[in-house]
Every structure is written in structure tokens, then in C-alpha cells.
Amino acid sequence: MELRKDYILDRYVIIAEQRTLRPDSFRRDGVIHPNNLSDNQIACHFCAGNEYLTPKEKGRFGNPWIIRWFENKFPIVEPLGKYFIQTDNKYFTFSDAYGYHEVIAETNDHNKQLYDFNEVEIKNLLTVYKNRMQELYSKDHIQYVHLFKNHGKDAGTSVKHSHSQILALAHIPRLVREELTVVNTYQTCPHCEILNIENASYRRCFENNTFVAFTPYASRFNYEIWIFPKKHYASLTEISDDALLDLASIMKRVLSRLKDLNCSYNYYLHCTPKGYMNNPAAKTLHFHIEITPRIQLWGGVEHGSETIVNQVSPETAARFYRGEQ
Ligand SMILES: [Zn+2]
Ligand SMILES: [Zn+2]
Numbered sequence: 035m036e037l038r039k040d041y042i043l044d045r046y047v048i049i050a051e052q053r054t055l056r057p058d059s060f061r062r063d064g065v066i067h068p069n070n071l072s073d074n075q076i077a078c079h080f081c082a083g084n085e086y087l088t089p090k091e092k093g094r095f096g097n098p099w100i101i102r103w104f105e106n107k108f109p110i111v112e113p114l115g116k117y118f119i120q121t122d123n124k125y126f127t128f129s130d131a132y133g134y135h136e137v138i139a140e141t142n143d144h145n146k147q148l149y150d151f152n153e154v155e156i157k158n159l160l161t162v163y164k165n166r167m168q169e170l171y172s173k174d175h176i177q178y179v180h181l182f183k184n185h186g187k188d189a190g191t192s193v194k195h196s197h198s199q200i201l202a203l204a205h206i207p208r209l210v211r212e213e214l215t216v217v218n219t220y221q222t223c224p225h226c227e228i229l230n231i232e233n234a235s236y237r238r239c240f241e242n243n244t245f246v247a248f249t250p251y252a253s254r255f256n257y258e259i260w261i262f263p264k265k266h267y268a269s270l271t272e273i274s275d276d277a278l279l280d281l282a283s284i285m286k287r288v289l290s291r292l293k294d295l296n297c298s299y300n301y302y303l304h305c306t307p308k309g310y311m312n313n314p315a316a317k318t319l320h321f322h323i324e325i326t327p328r329i330q331l332w333g334g335v336e337h338g339s340e341t342i343v344n345q346v347s348p349e350t351a352a353r354f355y356r357g358e359q
Contacts, residue, residue: 035110035131037119037205044208048131050110079107080195082142092136092166100155101162102139106199109135117175117204134170134202138162139195147196148185149289156282156289163198163303164270164278170202171271171308178206178307181270186298188328206307210319214310218317225320229262237348239355240287244280247288249348249355255326256346257295259288259355268318269305288325291355301325 035050079087082098089105115130122128140148140159148156167179180201184191191197206214217224232238232248239259240247247261261284267273273281292299306318336342353359 035112037129037131039119039127041125046205046208048110050108050131052108078144078193078195080137080139080193080197081144088137095158095162098142100142101159102142103136103162103166103200104139106135106137111135111201111203113173119205129204132175132204134173134176134200136166136170136200136202138166138198138200140198141196144195147293148183149286149293151286151289153279153282153286156285157279159198160270160278160282160285161275163200164273166200167269167305168271170200173202175204176202177309178203178210179305180207180302182300182302184298184300186328188298189300206309210304210307213304214306214316214319217319220317223266223317223320225262225322226266229264229320233264237352239352240284242280242284244277245284247284247355249351251348253344253346253348253351254342256329256344257292257297257327257351257354258344258348259325259351261285261288261323261325263321266318267321268311269321270303271305272321285323288355291357292325292327295327295329298328299325300328 035048038047038049039045040047078084080102085091085102089107091102091104093103095101111131111133113132113134115132117129117132119127119129138159141151141155148159151159163181167181170176170179180203181198182201183198185196229246229248232251233241233246235248237249237251238246239249244265245261245263247259249257249259261281263273263277263281301323303321303323304319305321310316310318330345332342350359
């Protein structure tokens, strides 16, 4: 597996070829992924009773387990080879795709999705996120831990059993680097100001003691919604147990509305990378979660020009989240 940079742009790709996939596998009516057997509970690798089907277990919560995490069977990064980026012949910049790729089975129940969890169950999952993040950041060469969830085929998974994934990387992804670079051009954290403005705008969705949720002004996806802590926390690892319950409560409200939409969605966390956490010279990134439903397909405008056409305005989306339509 290899991390490769575009010839001239600041854009990276992980080449993670699966030798078991033949060209036929990519046809839409073909076998999309070996894991697509998982609608059948007997073959589901993530179900209780089938633990022997997963790669090495990294930990579990509850006895018998309620949440269980293990190495990804199809990792896109591995702790092998050269972690640093090098350039050959001017236009070819690369490194080994170095890191750790884990899966979290969020429940032992094959038929329960994250939006069916109660607040305490979501909080338990967030606590696992926080602990995994702390442990993975303690490993050599790891600069960024990317935590994300794919729900549904249009969001990139054919595995029905509710799960999240963690990528611990030896490089900071471009988007996070860009956010940090821009944040560091401001006198004070722009997100602290933005969330206050949005919490009084047409795009405000939900609020509790610790968190706010709003649809972003330039939403890329139909019904995109962001969750921010009201105070400036640089990472999930800084959030207290009590505040995690507030985060779970606001996530429950968002996820319940996504259940009504019955759509595929992704979410991912944006946190401050390890190297910036204790650097007094650098501003940190305001921790947040971006939730991106995958309803509208992107075409040539979006892929070719990175100008995104969104057919649902964030103001309309916010009314939907607030239950006004
Ligand atoms: Zn299952
Ligand atoms: Zn802030």
C-alpha cells in the first residue's frame, strides 16, 4: 500500500489494491465487496459469536461485549515500511501507507443501527473513540487519528452491522492541514465566533449546555450538519465524561432525523493533530464533527471543478432538523 501525492497539487491518494478483486468486481451488478454477505447474520464478521472471523481483537467494552474493536480485515494503512514522505524524480512523491486501521463494532446486535442507540449507548461509543484516539496517538510516527463512520452503500460500506473506523496516520490529511493553516491566520479562533453567529441564525438546529449543531453556510451535501462544542476544545480527547453525554444527546437528535431521511451518511471528527496540541506558538483547531448525508451524486461539475451544486439549502435543511417540515 502506498501514499501518493498528485504531480503538482497538494492532493494525496492511498493506493490500496485488493488482489482478490478482479475487474468484474467493480461492475455495479457484480460482487462489490467480500463483506457484502453480512446481511446474513451467520456470515457477519462483526456479530457476537463470530469473533474468530475478525483479525486481531484490540479491545472490548462490556461483559459479554457490547462494543468491540479489532484490526481491519482490509486495511488501507499498516505499521510497516517507510512512514516519511519522499520525492523521486521531481513529480513522484510518496511514502508507504503507514499507520493503523481499526474497526469498531458499535453494538453486538446485528439489527440495531447507531440512530437506534439511546444517549448512554452513544456516550459509551464516544468514550471508546476517545480512548482509542489517546492510545493510537501514543504510537510512534502517528501524527493524526482520523475517526469516521460510513453508513449505507452510498456512504462507502456494504456492511450492515453498525460500525465505525479509525485510521491512525503518519501524515496530517490535507483538509485538516488546510483548516489549521487558515485558523492560524486569524487573531483568535474563527470557529468560536462562527458557532456563536450560527447559533443565532436560520441555520441553527440544536443546542444544549456544551454543544451546538447547525447546517453550515456553504453546505456541500444535502442536509449536511456540523456539531461544535461551545467552548474551545482542541480534540475529543479533551472532552470530559459529562460533556460526552451532552455530545451523545445532540448526536441522538441529529441521528434521529437522519433515520427519518433513511439515507446513507458519513461522519468524521476533525481534531487538532498531536504535534499542534502542546505547541504554544500554534493555534489549535476547534474540535467538531461533520455529518454528511450521501443523497445527491456528484458529477462532472463537482469532481472536475470542486464547485459543488447542493440542491437543498442549509436553511431548508435546518428547518428539517428542527422539525418544522
Ligand atoms: Zn452482524
Ligand atoms: Zn474555537
